[in-house]
Amino acid sequence: MGQVIMDERDKPLMRMTYQGVPDDAEWQRHIAIMSDWARRGELYGVVIDAREVGRVSPTQRRGIMDWITRDKQHLRAHCAGGALVFASPLQQGLWTAISWVTPSPIPVKIFGDLVPAEAWVREQLASKWGS
Helix, strand or coil: CEEEEEEEEECCEEEEEEECCECHHHHHHHHHHHHHHHHCCCCEEEEEEEEECCCCCHHHHHHHHHHHHHHHHHHHHHEEEEEEECCCHHHHHHHHHHHHHCCCCCCEEEECCHHHHHHHHHHHHHHHHHC
């Protein structure tokens, strides 16, 4: 069973790391935490390291789309941006499909490595603070 590690140690830079394929309970737990981040009323940005995630089920993909739709106003107001770190074109393709159906209300950029992903999120945070 996989897990999603949520890391708030460097707030307002939040990190999520997928390890393996989470079961549905773990998937729902991590969506609930992402919803909490969006609804806290505090500015944040997130780096999502999905390089080790396995195949995400259609139900889990639907859960992400439902969450984006449900929390889009909170995301738009409080999340400066999301960096997605993927290891394969297939992962990028899945995100592209999700974003076609449910467009992201925040800036999102895809990376192959954590260092530039974190730098980009920090830039997004600085930009949002200035606005």
